[in-house]
Amino acid sequence: MDYNDQIKNRLKRIEGQLRGIIRMMEDNKDCKDVITQLTAARTAIDRTIGVVVSSNIVDCVRKADDSGEKDSEQLLKEAINLLVKSR
Template identity: 55%
Template sequence: MEYNNQIKNRLRRIEGQVRGVIGMMDQSKDCKDVVNQLSAIRSAVDRVIMYTVGENMQYCIREELENGGESTDKVLEEAIQLLMKSR
């Protein structure tokens, strides 16, 4: 599976957010502000996970069908397991 630039850019933004939180901690910013930023980071990571699992599921289903497979149940089950593992 190839990862497009959009998803890589999202991860770079998340990386910047993490650096920002570290900076906030170094400056002894208010706990509420730090937690708000950490929550935003978690939400952004969750969106990346969902996008990645969804794209992978589409890729695997197409591959299964192109190779003559009739059941995509295994692909769906693996996608669900990935999502559950991410929580």
């Protein structure tokens, strides 16, 4: 699978969020603020997982169609299982 710049940029933003959270902890910021930022980072990760899985589904279905495979249903099930496991 080709991980495009959009996906990589999402991860770089998340990396920045995590660094900011570490700084907040080092500065002894309020627990509520740290949890808020952790929740935001987790949401960003969850959304990125969704983007990766949906891109994977599209790629798998295209490849199955191009190669004449009839088992695109199995490919979809595998991709959905990946998404479910991520939760």
